[in-house]
Each structure stands twice: as structure tokens, then as C-alpha cells.
Amino acid sequence: MLPEIRLMRDVDVAALSPLLRLMILAVAYADTQGGIGLTATGAMNRKFVHWAAVHFHWPEYCCEDLYSINKVLNEADMPPLWVVRDMLSHLKLLRRKKDVLLPTKRGRDFFVKPQAFFDLIATDYLYAYIHDGQRQEDVRGRMRWWHVFLNLINIKARAGCSLNDLVKELYPSETYPAAEAEMTVEASMIRSDFRYDIMRPLCWLGLLHEDREGLTIIQDGTYHRTPLWAACLQLESDTQTEIGVH
Numbered sequence: 001m002l003p004e005i006r007l008m009r010d011v012d013v014a015a016l017s018p019l020l021r022l023m024i025l026a027v028a029y030a031d032t033q034g035g036i037g038l039t040a041t042g043a044m045n046r047k048f049v050h051w052a053a054v055h056f057h058w059p060e061y062c063c064e065d066l067y068s069i070n071k072v073l074n075e076a077d078m079p080p081l082w083v084v085r086d087m088l089s090h091l092k093l094l095r096r097k098k099d100v101l102l103p104t105k106r107g108r109d110f111f112v113k114p115q116a117f118f119d120l121i122a123t124d125y126l127y128a129y130i131h132d133g134q135r136q137e138d139v140r141g142r143m144r145w146w147h148v149f150l151n152l153i154n155i156k157a158r159a160g161c162s163l164n165d166l167v168k169e170l171y172p173s174e175t176y177p178a179a180e181a182e183m184t185v186e187a188s189m190i191r192s193d194f195r196y197d198i199m200r201p202l203c204w205l206g207l208l209h210e211d212r213e214g215l216t217i218i219q220d221g222t223y224h225r226t227p228l229w230a231a232c233l234q235l236e237s238d239t240q241t242e243i244g245v246h
Helices: 018-032 046-056 063-069 079-090 105-112 114-128 136-156 163-170 185-205 227-232
Strands: 094-097 100-103 208-211 222-225
Touching: 018 046, 018 079, 018 094, 018 100, 018 105, 018 114, 018 185, 046 063, 046 079, 079 094, 079 114, 100 105, 105 114, 114 136, 114 185, 114 227, 136 163, 136 185, 136 222, 163 185, 185 208
Parallel strands: none
Antiparallel strands: 094 100, 208 222
């Protein structure tokens, strides 16, 4: 059974969740600027993408970094926008009318009280959303493991943990060697999949924060639970200090 995500405490969800905050900002922009303009191919136009880059403050996708790589920004250059747009469309918070995206009545309700939508957004995004490069069968197959992932992270991230800490706990030593220099292709893929399929969604949703201060782009940070984690999750491991996963 998938762990239930249900907001049980009064926390500032918009401040803690990058995904929810961006969804709110996108709806507000569409409501005040006559919609989000679309290109001939249906992508969000450069005017909005630039505005998003400046205002979103998305982890790992700050405006300066994006423009250091691209002279101009298109929707394809900012992966978080793909998720924001997909979720806004899936939940019918924005609708397309000719060449613009406009807020629906439900979208305006969401803007007024976003915390009322958090449970639905979090559940759909974490358990069912198919990120770019993923396969639907992989997302479905992973559902039976989410209780293991979340309970392990619940324990390990209390004091902070690395990606290696989690992967080494989850997978046998013969699959994930102690020395990274000895890592097999299979082990490297497991590590990458766990980072992008498990840890990144938890960070983008705002349940985890990756401390990357002083690190290069290729280095992994330390993961910590945010106040939003305890505010919306009740897990078997809340009173445990260790968990067996093998």
C-alpha cells in the first residue's frame, strides 16, 4: 500500500514546496497577464519562460545558471516547467484557449487556497507522474517499493544523509561496491535512477532539501527532511532508529 500523503499540520506549503510555489506563480501570471502565451508548436513562449526563470528560484535551475548555458530560454531549456505545466493541465487548473493558457475556476480556487490541493498534487506527482525519460511500467512497478523508500529516508535523513548512504542500504554490496571507483555500469544506473526517480521528486515536492552549499555540479549534497515531511507523512519508522530492507 502506498503511504498516504495528507497535510496534517499548519505549515507554509508554498514556502516549502518548490512545485506548489511554481504552480501558484504560473496561475497568478496567467490570471494577471491575460494568459501564458504559447508558440506555434504549443510551447510556453519565451516571455513567460524568462519571467519564470527570474521569479521561480528553482533549486539547480536559477536564472544565472540557465543563461550561462543559453542565450535565450525556451520551455525545453527549463525542465521544472515541464512538470509545472503537466500538473496544472492534469488537475485542470489551466486550460488552453487558442494560443494562451488561462486559469480555470478551479485554478483560481487553487490560487486562493493552495494548501487545500496539496494532498492531491503531492500524491499524483510523487506516485504517478511520469518524468521525462521514464517509462510508465517503471513508475507502476516502483509503487510497491515506496513504503520502503520513504521509511528508510525517514530514518536516515533525520540527521542528514547522502545518496550513497541510501543506495548502499537498499542494495547488496555485490551490486553497489564500497569504492565508487569499482562501481559497475549496473550500480551506476541504480544510483542515477534513485537520484532522479526518488530523491529529486521528493526535493521538488518540498519534502526533502538537498544541501549543496560549496559543492560542484557533479557532487552530491546532503539530504534533510523539511517541516513539510512530518506535516504530511505518518510512517511506521517514525519511532524506529533503523530499518531492514533486504
